[in-house]
Amino acid sequence: MTEVLSEQVGSGSRSGALLEVDNLHVEFHTRAGVAKAVNGVTYSVDAGETLAVLGESGSGKSVTAQTIMGILDMPPGKITGGEIRFRGVDLLKLPEDQRRKIRGEGISMVFQDALSALNPVFPVGWQIAEMFRMHRGTSRAEAKKKAIELMDRVRIPAAKDRVNDFPHQFSGGMRQRIMIAMAIALDPEILIADEPTTALDVTVQAQIMELLAELQRESNMGLILITHDLGVVADVADKIAVMYGGRIVEHAEVHDLYKNPAHPYSKGLLESIPRVDHKGQELYAIKGMPPNLLEMPSGCAFHPRCPYRRETCETDVPPLYTISGTRGSACHYWREVIDEGQR
Amino acid sequence: MKASAESILEVRDLVKHFPLTQGIIVKRQIGAIKAVDGVSFDLHRGETLGIVGESGCGKSTLAKLLMALERPTSGSVRIHGKDITKAKGAELKRMRRNIQMVMQDPYTSLNPRMTVGDIVGEPFEIHPDVAPKGDRRRRVQELLEVVGLNPDHINRYPHQFSGGQRQRIGIARGLALQPEIIICDEPVSALDVSIQAQVMNLLERLQNEFGLSYIFIAHDLSVVRHISDRVAVMYLGKIVELGTDSEIYDSPTHPYTQALLSAVPVPDPEGRETRQRIILQGDPPSPANPPSGCHFRTRCWKAQDICAQQVPVLERRPGSDHPSACHFAEVRDVVNAQ
Ligand SMILES: Nc1ncnc2c1ncn2[C@@H]1O[C@H](COP(=O)(O)OP(=O)(O)OP(=O)(O)O)[C@@H](O)[C@H]1O
Ligand SMILES: Nc1ncnc2c1ncn2[C@@H]1O[C@H](COP(=O)(O)OP(=O)(O)O)[C@@H](O)[C@H]1O
Ligand code: SF4
Ligand code: SF4
Ligand SMILES: [Mg+2]
Ligand SMILES: [Mg+2]
Numbered sequence: 001m002t003e004v005l006s007e008q009v010g011s012g013s014r015s016g017a018l019l020e021v022d023n024l025h026v027e028f029h030t031r032a033g034v035a036k037a038v039n040g041v042t043y044s045v046d047a048g049e050t051l052a053v054l055g056e057s058g059s060g061k062s063v064t065a066q067t068i069m070g071i072l073d074m075p076p077g078k079i080t081g082g083e084i085r086f087r088g089v090d091l092l093k094l095p096e097d098q099r100r101k102i103r104g105e106g107i108s109m110v111f112q113d114a115l116s117a118l119n120p121v122f123p124v125g126w127q128i129a130e131m132f133r134m135h136r137g138t139s140r141a142e143a144k145k146k147a148i149e150l151m152d153r154v155r156i157p158a159a160k161d162r163v164n165d166f167p168h169q170f171s172g173g174m175r176q177r178i179m180i181a182m183a184i185a186l187d188p189e190i191l192i193a194d195e196p197t198t199a200l201d202v203t204v205q206a207q208i209m210e211l212l213a214e215l216q217r218e219s220n221m222g223l224i225l226i227t228h229d230l231g232v233v234a235d236v237a238d239k240i241a242v243m244y245g246g247r248i249v250e251h252a253e254v255h256d257l258y259k260n261p262a263h264p265y266s267k268g269l270l271e272s273i274p275r276v277d278h279k280g281q282e283l284y285a286i287k288g289m290p291p292n293l294l295e296m297p298s299g300c301a302f303h304p305r306c307p308y309r310r311e312t313c314e315t316d317v318p319p320l321y322t323i324s325g326t327r328g329s330a331c332h333y334w335r336e337v338i339d340e341g342q343r
Numbered sequence: 344m345k346a347s348a349e350s351i352l353e354v355r356d357l358v359k360h361f362p363l364t365q366g367i368i369v370k371r372q373i374g375a376i377k378a379v380d381g382v383s384f385d386l387h388r389g390e391t392l393g394i395v396g397e398s399g400c401g402k403s404t405l406a407k408l409l410m411a412l413e414r415p416t417s418g419s420v421r422i423h424g425k426d427i428t429k430a431k432g433a434e435l436k437r438m439r440r441n442i443q444m445v446m447q448d449p450y451t452s453l454n455p456r457m458t459v460g461d462i463v464g465e466p467f468e469i470h471p472d473v474a475p476k477g478d479r480r481r482r483v484q485e486l487l488e489v490v491g492l493n494p495d496h497i498n499r500y501p502h503q504f505s506g507g508q509r510q511r512i513g514i515a516r517g518l519a520l521q522p523e524i525i526i527c528d529e530p531v532s533a534l535d536v537s538i539q540a541q542v543m544n545l546l547e548r549l550q551n552e553f554g555l556s557y558i559f560i561a562h563d564l565s566v567v568r569h570i571s572d573r574v575a576v577m578y579l580g581k582i583v584e585l586g587t588d589s590e591i592y593d594s595p596t597h598p599y600t601q602a603l604l605s606a607v608p609v610p611d612p613e614g615r616e617t618r619q620r621i622i623l624q625g626d627p628p629s630p631a632n633p634p635s636g637c638h639f640r641t642r643c644w645k646a647q648d649i650c651a652q653q654v655p656v657l658e659r660r661p662g663s664d665h666p667s668a669c670h671f672a673e674v675r676d677v678v679n680a681q
Contacts, residue, residue, distance in 0.1 A: 255612050274569030282547070290535065
């Protein structure tokens with residue numbers, strides 16, 4: 001974090017984590033109706049920590065991330081409640097020029113689809129260098145030198161020779177490295193990686209995850225890793241937030257959640273994945289489909305699919321019950337779920 | 344259902360080279376993309392053969408060759424002893440009835456203007472002798488029921504269904520002509536975890552019910568292990584290792600298989616600090632210009648001089664009982680040894 005930034009965004013006065021998302025609500029106004037994409041998301045991440053945000057497509061992971069970054073399309077998007085505190089300051093209340101400063105220098109993001117996130121008509125080195133020119137006013141020659149250094153740092157072979165190449169001349173894995181180079185260019189304190197490996201082969205995924213872990217070790221960044229892959233989460237996360245229907249339904253330290261999930265949805269997910277290390281029998285399958293955001297089920301949004309459902313679930317929205325200092329579950333019957341352990 | 348030893352599909356030395364051309368007015372061939380480069384295997388009745396490998400290694404091209412949607416450069420694909428690559432006209436049409444395909448992308452593989460009934464019943468239009476016209480609606484409704492869809496939804500359109508349901512529609516269509524072989528090209532990779540399990544269970548149930556044989560193509564090695572009896576590992580157009588699920592997953596001998604398996608994250612954080620990983624450097628080389636000798640040698644940590652000179656054939660090697668295309672094949676358990 002640069003000094004300029006620390007002045008703008010207070011320092012020292014905070015008591016919570018480096019970044020805290022607190023009861024965030026976001027809706028989309030579309031012709032078909034109002035889609036409540038984010039319905040009270042709360043999570044936090046500290047320096048050096050890795051938070052995995054896990055959830056099926058449409059559960060609101062990316063919309064939450066876009067809101068943190070301040071790049072949500074408004075309209076159709078609309079933030080209807082909550083705070084996003086970075087170093088104790090609510091970003092949602094900051095004027096755009098200050099937010100722009102934080103984007104890149106305080107918090108930055110790597111997108112799922114590197115090809116469409118990069119500009120096809122500019123050389124990759126130019127795009128990385130642009131970060132320095134825009135934010136730091138660095139000279140052309142100096143910025144290009146820094147771009148090459150960064151390409152080296154994300155392990156692009158022969159970076160010097162490739163700095164003038166265009167995005168389509170790189171493989172998917174290399175493009176994702178370039179995206180990562182741009183994201184870490186200004187030494188952010190928080191990096192949000194939105195499904196950074198979903199489109200990649202496992203061998204390339206392993207390379208990218210290793211790179212992210214190394215960069216994190218070097219700079220002590222806080223990492224928010226958005227994914228639907230339970231294997232990747234088990235590998236790298238310190239803690240997990242599980243999303244369903246725009247809410248956090250369970251949050252826990254990684255070991256606790258895998259050993260003993262406290263929400264029927266997390267538990268169902270763990271039981272429904274095939275494993276490479278043993279053959280296994282018929283898979284457990286969570287029945288039904290993810291909820292339609294335009295017609296969210298009453299009460300607990302998971303109730304139409306939940307094997308633990310009782311009558312109250314259809315009417316009463318479960319709050320995020322506190323199980324321990326590090327753990328919570330949005331299920332009325334979390335005790336029962338925990339007691340049963342994994343099937 | 345137990346797979347029998349009877350081969351219903353025999354693939355021999357299958358090759359597909361796409362010409363690589365230059366020039367706009369006068370096209371000159373300057374090389375070839377070796378998408379499939381000498382592939383042989385058998386598929387047994389009632390069995391699932393999984394095919395894994397990185398993007399671009401030739402899996403989908405292989406699938407298209409088996410379906411006779413592409414003509415091979417050379418080699419043969421025999422179904423019950425008859426070569427589909429040589430079949431024409433009425434005979435080809437009859438042979439195709441027996442081998443059907445379920446595609447990767449449930450979002451783009453279904454025609455948005457056709458009703459579900461039309462989509463699932465379309466094979467009957469092409470093969471009218473299978474179901475007489477008056478009987479078709481009932482047959483389609485039966486098929487919808489078999490794959491767990493509501494038969495009353497026969498007049499709906501694809502966009503009214505979720506991804507998992509659309510994949511079921513694709514499966515129902517694949518079943519319409521009662522084929523013996525179904526080729527599934529990444530049938531669950533576009534689906535969410537909770538829906539993947541539903542579709543995989545459905546495929547297994549249908550296999551038991553109808554005695555189907557599957558070729559199951561996927562890049563997710565956990566999914567492939569779950570569903571397959573045997574697994575073929577592909578790299579740059581060639582099968583580099585072939586064996587039963589436990590031969591491949593518990594005692595792989597080819598360095599590429601070992602690297603691939605070791606890259607799969609295990610969904611259990613216990614012991615992750617000490618887990619050993621083989622991390623391959625770089626990307627696979629272009630199939631237009633594969634390395635000499637062993638295609639994998641540019642990324643292989645065991646490569647010796649011989650690897651650049653001699654193509655390792657897929658055969659049983661000392662110390663292991665399943666075929667591997669590596670001069671230095673050696674069992675190494677990368678999945679459980681952690
Ligand atoms: N019609 C074509 N003309 C030229 N090249 C082709 C054609 N079809 C495929 N290829 C090339 O052949 C190679 C193998 O492609 P294929 O689609 O079979 O890969 P795949 O293993 O199915 O990959 P993925 O996992 O990404 O689906 C690739 O290099 C591809 O670009
Ligand atoms: N620009 C938009 N307009 C309307 N709806 C949107 C928009 N962006 C996202 N949504 C909806 O918000 C919900 C959550 O989306 P998203 O956060 O992208 O999910 P994911 O968890 O897969 O990242 C989805 O139902 C999506 O369709
Ligand atoms: S609150 Fe009820 S429906 Fe919701 S997860 Fe818990 S038991 Fe299931
Ligand atoms: S033949 Fe040589 S290069 Fe190829 S996999 Fe074996 S050791 Fe590696
Ligand atoms: Mg997303
Ligand atoms: Mg393919």
